[in-house]
Every structure is written in structure tokens, then in C-alpha cells.
Amino acid sequence: MNEPTYDVVWPKSPRGVHAVDLAPRLDSLDGKRVAFLWDYLFRGDELFPLLADELAARFPTVEILDYDIFGNTHGGDEREMIAALPSALREHRVDAVVSGIGC
Numbered sequence: 042m043n044e045p046t047y048d049v050v051w052p053k054s055p056r057g058v059h060a061v062d063l064a065p066r067l068d069s070l071d072g073k074r075v076a077f078l079w080d081y082l083f084r085g086d087e088l089f090p091l092l093a094d095e096l097a098a099r100f101p102t103v104e105i106l107d108y109d110i111f112g113n114t115h116g117g118d119e120r121e122m123i124a125a126l127p128s129a130l131r132e133h134r135v136d137a138v139v140s141g142i143g144c
Contacts, residue, residue, distance in 0.1 A: 083143020
């Protein structure tokens with residue numbers, strides 16, 4: 042008897058990105074500088090002001106750095122922007138980031 046044969050393909054590929062440990066969670070946002078980052082794609086101009094108001098109500102001494110300070114995280118120069126982001130965050134003494142990514 043001639044049994045059929047089938048090629049089998051494993052759909053899982055090797056990992057392309059290695060996991061890294063997350064930064065420790067802040068105990069509070071009081072007295073901290075929080076940077077907003079946005080890709081300018083979906084309603085960040087509506088949502089970030091609401092979030093800033095809520096954070097200020099909960100943490101009266103939080104300082105919000107608006108997304109326009111850092112620029113668009115998506116677009117033609119996103120690689121350069123993201124590459125420069127760590128030094129920009131250090132320059133502005135940022136303690137935490139809220140990144141808005143629209144779909």
C-alpha cells in the first residue's frame with residue numbers, strides 16, 4: 042500500500058525580540074514628571090487633556106509634559122525620534138511616560 046505523505050510546517054518562529062525587565066512601579070505620581078507621548082493617530086488631542094485633569098486631581102503635585110514637547114512617535118522620522126527619545130526623557134527629567142498609540 043502506498044500511504045500519502047504530508048509536509049508539516051511549524052507555525053512558530055524563533056523569538057525576534059527578547060523580553061526585558063520592566064522598570065519598578067512608582068509608589069505615587071505626586072511630585073513626579075509624567076511625559077505624554079502620542080503617534081497623532083487617534084483622539085489623543087481629546088484624551089490626553091482628560092487624563093491630565095484626572096491625574097492632577099488624584100496627584101496634586103504631578104507635572105505633566107505634553108506630547109507636543111516630544112513630537113510625533115509615528116511617521117517618516119519615527120526611527121530618529123524614537124532613537125532620540127531616551128535622551129529627551131532624561132533631559133526633561135521624566136519619571137514616567139504615558140504613550141498613546143492609535144489604531
